[in-house]
Amino acid sequence: DMKVTQMPRYLIKRMGENVLLECGQDMSHETMYWYRQDPGLGLQLIYISYDVDSNSEGDIPKGYRVSRKKREHFSLILDSAKTNQTSVYFCASSFWGLGEQYFGPGTRLTVL
Amino acid sequence: GDSVTQTEGQVTVSESKSLIINCTYSTTSIAYPNLFWYVRYPGEGLQLLLKVITAGQKGSSRGFEATYNKETTSFHLQKASVQESDSAVYYCALGAFNTGNYKYVFGAGTRLKVIA
Numbered sequence: 001d002m003k004v005t006q007m008p009r010y011l012i013k014r015m016g017e018n019v020l021l022e023c024g025q026d027m028s029h030e031t032m033y034w035y036r037q038d039p040g041l042g043l044q045l046i047y048i049s050y051d052v053d054s055n056s057e058g059d060i061p062k063g064y065r066v067s068r069k070k071r072e073h074f075s076l077i078l079d080s081a082k083t084n085q086t087s088v089y090f091c092a093s094s095f096w097g098l099g100e101q102y103f104g105p106g107t108r109l110t111v112l
Numbered sequence: 113g114d115s116v117t118q119t120e121g122q123v124t125v126s127e128s129k130s131l132i133i134n135c136t137y138s139t140t141s142i143a144y145p146n147l148f149w150y151v152r153y154p155g156e157g158l159q160l161l162l163k164v165i166t167a168g169q170k171g172s173s174r175g176f177e178a179t180y181n182k183e184t185t186s187f188h189l190q191k192a193s194v195q196e197s198d199s200a201v202y203y204c205a206l207g208a209f210n211t212g213n214y215k216y217v218f219g220a221g222t223r224l225k226v227i228a
Binding site (some may be wrong): 004006033035037040041042043045048056090092096097099100101102103104105106 | 116121146148150152155156157158159160163165203205207209213214215216217218219220221
């Protein structure tokens with residue numbers, strides 16, 4: 001069953017609180033991604049991970065960090081969340097270079 | 113940098129009518145990019161609808177089709193007769209090698225609403 005899961009699906013936090021978004025995949029993909037999507041914009045790449053402990057910044061990494069200790073699991077961490085980090089966050093995975101990405105259902109984060 | 117433009121934020125079409133969703137792209141890669149259409153149904157993640165990796169070729173899936181036009185740098189999505197179940201958000205994307213890494217760029221998405 002080829003699947004990408006995300007937890008939680010909905011989250012409300014106050015400004016300054018820490019946020020942990022979790023992503024899992026069961027396809028043994030070495031590459032995983034975190035995106036955010038805001039109204040009127042395409043998906044913006046936050047971080048990409050090429051394998052365990054091999055992470056690279058995407059286009060908008062400021063205010064975020066990631067952790068990948070197992071191939072099937074990729075976490076996005078917001079230390080001291082800000083209101084402008086309110087967004088929908090998508091996790092995805094793929095085999096490197098083959099193009100097709102598999103996406104999770106998204107996490108809607110609201111920072112008050 | 114690379115970019116993908118979808119000019120319509122929302123499109124409303126009557127059931128059984130034809131559909132076209134516009135997509136144009138720009139890339140600095142010296143190789144032609146791979147082009148994709150993804151679809152997102154309510155409550156679900158994006159899923160691949162179709163992809164074309166060779167300029168001039170057409171991709172098709174579930175009645176949708178798109179032709180990779182390198183002259184006009186376009187990859188418009190078309191369907192001859194839409195159904196209510198096609199209501200979703202459609203994303204055009206390109207994938208290209210840039211500075212040794214494979215990178216995706218997504219359009220903003222076009223919300224399709226099919227009415228009876």
